[in-house]
């Protein structure tokens with residue numbers, strides 16, 4: 001249940017937003033809430049989504065398909081950019097947490113479909129995909145309207161706080177991986193970090 005619970009809750013939340021948009025006449029005045037709620041739904045789903053490989057027939061645990069930025073890319077390509085940004089951040093949390101197994105053997109290794117385990121390349125795979133996820137996240141957030149960006153930023157902080165306090169027993173490495181990846185994405189994107197955009201909003 002723990003595995004299905006979060007993605008189900010996320011689908012419910014996204015469905016609710018769609019229903020309210022359809023039937024509530026006041027929704028237009030708070031349209032920016034829509035993006036924020038979609039983002040939240042993505043974030044909730046993303047934190048657990050990679051381990052759904054346990055339930056998908058034909059995938060071994062730590063499948064390269066779910067333990068990657070691919071799900072966020074697919075959602076982003078289908079036009080649901082706010083959900084994609086949330087998914088990307090949630091998956092980044094999950095993958096950086098998977099970076100600290102007791103040993104890099106068996107269940108800790110990433111498995112490619114057909115080809116099987118990629119062995120000691122697994123940590124590199126995880127780091128590369130954390131960076132990919134954060135790049136997707138920042139790409140989307142930079143395009144959001146300013147008030148949605150602010151809400152998303154607040155959600156990120158509470159989400160990260162909750163995740164690292166309640167879910168993560170050994171938060172140091174995931175936090176370091178995230179920090180490092182954000183710096184990298186920051187460098188790659190020529191310094192347009194979302195915090196800076198929020199700052200411009202106030203200035």
Ligand SMILES: [Zn+2]
Pocket residue numbers: 050051062067094098
């Ligand atoms: Zn996992």
